[in-house]
Amino acid sequence: MDVIASLCKRRGFIFQSSEIYGGLNGFWDYGPLGTQLKRNIREAWWMDVVQRRDDVVGLDASIIMHPKVWEASGHVGGFADPMVDCKVCKKRYKADNFCEEQGQELIRTATGFALPPGLQCTSCGSKDLTEPRSFNLMFKTFVGPVEDGSSVAYLRPETAQGIFAQFSNVLDTSRQKVPFGIAQIGKAFRNEINPRNYTFRSREFEQMELEFFIKPGTDAEWHAYWVNERMKWYASIGLPSSSLHQDVHPKEKLAHYASACVDVQYDFPFGRQELEGIAARGNYDLSRHQEFSGKTLDYFNQETNERFVPHVVEPSAGVDRIALAILCNAYREEWIAKGKDEGAAGQVIEAELGKPAPEGYEARTVMRFHPRVAPIKVAVFPLLKNKPELVAKGREIFESLRSVWPCFWDVAGAIGRRYRRQDEAGTPYCVTVDFQTLQDDTVTVRERDSMKQERVAVKELDHLMWQRLR
Numbered sequence: 001m002d003v004i005a006s007l008c009k010r011r012g013f014i015f016q017s018s019e020i021y022g023g024l025n026g027f028w029d030y031g032p033l034g035t036q037l038k039r040n041i042r043e044a045w046w047m048d049v050v051q052r053r054d055d056v057v058g059l060d061a062s063i064i065m066h067p068k069v070w071e072a073s074g075h076v077g078g079f080a081d082p083m084v085d086c087k088v089c090k091k092r093y094k095a096d097n098f099c100e101e102q103g104q105e106l107i108r109t110a111t112g113f114a115l116p117p118g119l120q121c122t123s124c125g126s127k128d129l130t131e132p133r134s135f136n137l138m139f140k141t142f143v144g145p146v147e148d149g150s151s152v153a154y155l156r157p158e159t160a161q162g163i164f165a166q167f168s169n170v171l172d173t174s175r176q177k178v179p180f181g182i183a184q185i186g187k188a189f190r191n192e193i194n195p196r197n198y199t200f201r202s203r204e205f206e207q208m209e210l211e212f213f214i215k216p217g218t219d220a221e222w223h224a225y226w227v228n229e230r231m232k233w234y235a236s237i238g239l240p241s242s243s244l245h246q247d248v249h250p251k252e253k254l255a256h257y258a259s260a261c262v263d264v265q266y267d268f269p270f271g272r273q274e275l276e277g278i279a280a281r282g283n284y285d286l287s288r289h290q291e292f293s294g295k296t297l298d299y300f301n302q303e304t305n306e307r308f309v310p311h312v313v314e315p316s317a318g319v320d321r322i323a324l325a326i327l328c329n330a331y332r333e334e335w336i337a338k339g340k341d342e343g344a345a346g347q348v349i350e351a352e353l354g355k356p357a358p359e360g361y362e363a364r365t366v367m368r369f370h371p372r373v374a375p376i377k378v379a380v381f382p383l384l385k386n387k388p389e390l391v392a393k394g395r396e397i398f399e400s401l402r403s404v405w406p407c408f409w410d411v412a413g414a415i416g417r418r419y420r421r422q423d424e425a426g427t428p429y430c431v432t433v434d435f436q437t438l439q440d441d442t443v444t445v446r447e448r449d450s451m452k453q454e455r456v457a458v459k460e461l462d463h464l465m466w467q468r469l470r
């Protein structure tokens with residue numbers, strides 16, 4: 001992770017939030033390449049979950065909603081982690097991790113939690129600890145000028161509730177019929193006690209959530225359908241099936257209203273962890289909002305004369321976690337034969353991390369992003385920056401390509417150095433404009449992974465990129 005985090009900082013994928021002030025734990029900023037990577041993830045999700053389907057529509061709900069939303073959803077009462085404080089040095093711990101680190105298990109009681117004997121503060125060694133106390137993970141704020149109990153509101157801890165709260169309005173305006181879905185991408189906030197593993201567990205993050213409303217009794221088949229769809233989507237953005245896993249929750253561990261839940265997990269360098277949860281949640285959410293709002297949130301099927309509160313299947317994914325998985329999956333260090341690095345088989349070996357390249361080889365770091373998510377799709381280089389005719393021709397090609405794709409223009413340094421910079425950024429194709437271009441209107445197209453070069457007519461470039469970049 002350290003190697004990947006260092007590349008992310010050096011190349012402008014991810015920075016610590018407010019770094020010049022020492023950072024803020026659990027918050028991250030995305031630099032130019034990271035921003036584009038995240039945009040591509042969102043767009044790929046929106047394309048496959050919304051745009052290419054007849055039965056899903058979009059929503060963009062507000063981050064701060066009526067506080068009753070969170071009472072209905074159960075977040076005010078139940079979205080809490082038990083915490084333990086050291087009474088001497090005041091250090092605060094998440095109770096389950098605190099016990100686990102000392103080889104013990106947190107005890108569940110009828111009313112909450114209790115600590116097993118013999119634990120001590122790992123900071124000062126004191127055994128004077130509080131009993132576990134609940135700590136709500138929602139960020140609180142106040143709406144309006146008066147800061148009292150009546151103006152308390154919360155930053156949403158998930159985007160899903162905005163969808164449930166707008167179920168009727170979307171149904172009435174979109175001409176959809178059950179089964180259909182409402183999709184939303186947006187920020188969510190959780191005051192995580194223990195943000196960790198780089199961006200994996202953050203306090204501000206982004207979710208891509210679909211609530212797919214179905215007829216009661218069809219839950220199992222729609223759940224299986226969405227698990228399958230989501231696994232295909234992960235393959236389409238280049239995450240290999242060998243690194244992805246389905247964690248099927250056993251029935252006894254499901255919430256009382258849920259009939260199935262599968263987590264999609266990825267093998268991160270710090271272990272196997274969740275990217276997305278796909279849950280069949282029955283009609284719990286809509287029923288709770290009916291109860292708390294007093295408004296009817298049911299569906300009337302005119303063909304069969306049936307009225308029911310729809311059940312829901314919810315695939316809920318995290319943009320930041322998917323970005324991190326893509327970064328981890330893409331990272332490679334390779335050794336390539338010096339001087340003749342472009343193409344021929346046998347001249348590339350996978351580097352041993354941390355070791356210098358052997359005699360006759362040089363190291364390259366390459367981000368093998370799938371073209372669908374690569375932040376920059378094509379880089380354009382005029383061979384020499386002091387030849388105006390090469391620069392002008394290069395610029396013409398660049399302007400044409402960048403009206404469709406995110407592109408990069410680089411005139412500085414030897415071509416080999418320019419290739420290396422794009423390898424690190426994960427750019428799938430580099431186009432070089434040379435003297436032959438001026439004679440026959442062809443360019444060199446160099447592919448990132450194989451490093452093979454081919455000569456392509458300028459008029460074929462657009463078509464070639466359409467074929468290869470999607």
Ligand code: GAP
Nearest residue numbers: 158160200201202205275276277316317318321
């Ligand atoms: N509406 C269901 C829901 O919010 P969740 O499992 O709590 O379910 C869904 O969150 C997804 O959101 C997770 O699979 C993960 O990708 C992302 N996520 C949750 N908490 C996160 C955090 N603290 N940092 C980054 N991503 C997070």
